[in-house]
Amino acid sequence: MLIVKKIFLLLFVLTFSINAQIKVNENQLKSFLDEKEKIYEDICIQMGIANWNVYTQENEADQNTPKARFSVLFSNDSLNQIINGWHSKIENISNDTLKRRVEVWHRVLTGAKVDMDPEVFELENQLEEWLSGSIPKEEIPSTQELSNMILHLMKLRNEKAIKLGYENYAVMMLDLSEIGYNWFMDFVDEILKRTKPHYDKIINDLKKELKKDTITIFDLRGIIQEYYMATGDAITLNENQTMIGMMSSILSDIGINYEELPARFVEKEVPYGGNGLAINVPNDFRAVVNVGMPLSVWMHELGHGLQAMFTTINYPILEGYEWCLGEGCPGYSEGMAETSARFTRNTEVIKKYSQYEVNNQNSVINKYSAMFLRFSLISVLFEIEFYKDLNQDPAVLTNNLYKDILYFDNPIGSSLNLSENIIYVSYPVYLQNYMLADIISWQVHSKLEEVFGKEYGFNKDVSNYLIKYFYSSGEYFPWQERLLNGTGKELDVDGYLKSFGY
Numbered sequence: 202m203l204i205v206k207k208i209f210l211l212l213f214v215l216t217f218s219i220n221a222q223i224k225v226n227e228n229q230l231k232s233f234l235d236e237k238e239k240i241y242e243d244i245c246i247q248m249g250i251a252n253w254n255v256y257t258q259e260n261e262a263d264q265n266t267p268k269a270r271f272s273v274l275f276s277n278d279s280l281n282q283i284i285n286g287w288h289s290k291i292e293n294i295s296n297d298t299l300k301r302r303v304e305v306w307h308r309v310l311t312g313a314k315v316d317m318d319p320e321v322f323e324l325e326n327q328l329e330e331w332l333s334g335s336i337p338k339e340e341i342p343s344t345q346e347l348s349n350m351i352l353h354l355m356k357l358r359n360e361k362a363i364k365l366g367y368e369n370y371a372v373m374m375l376d377l378s379e380i381g382y383n384w385f386m387d388f389v390d391e392i393l394k395r396t397k398p399h400y401d402k403i404i405n406d407l408k409k410e411l412k413k414d415t416i417t418i419f420d421l422r423g424i425i426q427e428y429y430m431a432t433g434d435a436i437t438l439n440e441n442q443t444m445i446g447m448m449s450s451i452l453s454d455i456g457i458n459y460e461e462l463p464a465r466f467v468e469k470e471v472p473y474g475g476n477g478l479a480i481n482v483p484n485d486f487r488a489v490v491n492v493g494m495p496l497s498v499w500m501h502e503l504g505h506g507l508q509a510m511f512t513t514i515n516y517p518i519l520e521g522y523e524w525c526l527g528e529g530c531p532g533y534s535e536g537m538a539e540t541s542a543r544f545t546r547n548t549e550v551i552k553k554y555s556q557y558e559v560n561n562q563n564s565v566i567n568k569y570s571a572m573f574l575r576f577s578l579i580s581v582l583f584e585i586e587f588y589k590d591l592n593q594d595p596a597v598l599t600n601n602l603y604k605d606i607l608y609f610d611n612p613i614g615s616s617l618n619l620s621e622n623i624i625y626v627s628y629p630v631y632l633q634n635y636m637l638a639d640i641i642s643w644q645v646h647s648k649l650e651e652v653f654g655k656e657y658g659f660n661k662d663v664s665n666y667l668i669k670y671f672y673s674s675g676e677y678f679p680w681q682e683r684l685l686n687g688t689g690k691e692l693d694v695d696g697y698l699k700s701f702g703y
């Protein structure tokens with residue numbers, strides 16, 4: 202492992218010392234990118250297999266080689282010069298596909314200057330190894346030391362992002378994932394404004410009920426439980442059914458034959474719900490799902506797979522591989538996963554497949570969503586606000602967010618341990634993607650109902666609609682444009698909030 206890293210460091214230094222000006226015309230640019238994308242895809246596949254082996258332990262996992270190869274590719278001097286050169290005059294590119302490839306390449310290369318920086322990359326790898334749970338506790342640093350190292354990693358990311366001209370790393374993450382920091386903060390304001398009267402009512406009703414003047418987080422236990430019951434899976438299996446069988450039936454209802462898909466699912470004890478990996482787009486999708494997970498988790502991972510397995514665009518940088526920052530919008534990918542999972546929440550589908558009578562779910566969801574949307578915003582905003590000033594006390598920041606958004610005083614006390622959550626290392630600034638995903642899946646399903654009627658869950662043309670507008674073109678269109686093409690609107694936050702009555 203060490204040897205690989207040393208070689209890669211040497212290459213990194215060498216490639217940066219060459220500095221000749223390279224000029225290519227549009228045709229040469231195309232051939233140049235064709236060649237680089239072949240290498241890029243080869244590394245993506247190697248990375249996918251390595252990650253698959255980490256999760257399933259089917260074979261020995263080597264994540265360092267693909268990571269080092271990515272670093273070498275992305276620090277390639279001619280690639281950087283050519284992409285920067287053409288990106289600065291992108292309107293001059295006559296071919297739209299080539300234009301988009303340059304755009305995505307530019308984002309990937311920018312992201313790599315932070316995420317694939319040798320210092321960041323090595324610390325992140327080391328922390329991931331320590332936090333993975335596979336190393337005995339006595340062989341890893343103390344919780345406090347780990348927490349300090351995570352803070353150091355965050356500071357390094359910030360430093361590099363600021364050097365590139367971004368305000369901080371969180372702003373860079375949002376901009377490179379095609380969400381945009383300013384757009385996102387307007388989105389946050391809208392959610393806060395629209396949910397406020399409904400959240401106020403929840404709190405005031407609870408105060409009356411409990412005959413208390415102030416509410417603590419513990420007073421919400423009843424509501425939280427009621428909400429989770431309502432959002433839990435309505436479709437459960439009897440002893441003759443399997444998850445794959447149930448997924449096949451639901452897919453078959455909308456016109457997809459599961460048997461013909463290049464998909465493989467493995468059920469295994471893992472420290473998360475599930476993880477779907479597009480190893481080779483569109484020909485090899487695999488997912489590992491934790492033992493005992495409900496159907497919606499299986500369908501979520503399958504949704505990642507449907508997006509990958511029905512991608513027809515054939516330029517690797519536009520195929521939606523997920524290993525490098527800037528390749529696409531993870532919120533959209535999560536949205537495609539949730540679009541699949543949402544079939545398990547469709548009333549007509551539930552009627553067909555549930556063993557039990559289900560009612561009253563939606564009224565509970567509508568009543569309490571204001572609170573849960575605000576809860577979600579706390580974890581999302583914590584990281585975004587923290588990157589603004591990494592010298593602030595994270596516990597004070599958390600308490601302030603709870604106070605501003607949920608009106609709670611000191612819910613977590615005076616300490617916050619960064620090492621308790623691996624997302625700060627492995628999935629930085631990621632949680633907002635699940636909020637976007639819920640809206641995207643709601644929006645897609647609303648459109649399907651509009652086009653195919655209430656029983657759209659049993660219309661075989663639904664798959665063609667999903668493939669045409671949401672899967673096949675990969676990253677060719679920016680994600681908001683895909684939504685516009687497929688639903689008539691960009692992300693419909695207003696419609697989503699109205700669906701709860703807000």
Ligand SMILES: [Zn+2]
Pocket residue numbers: 501505535538
């Ligand atoms: Zn997902």
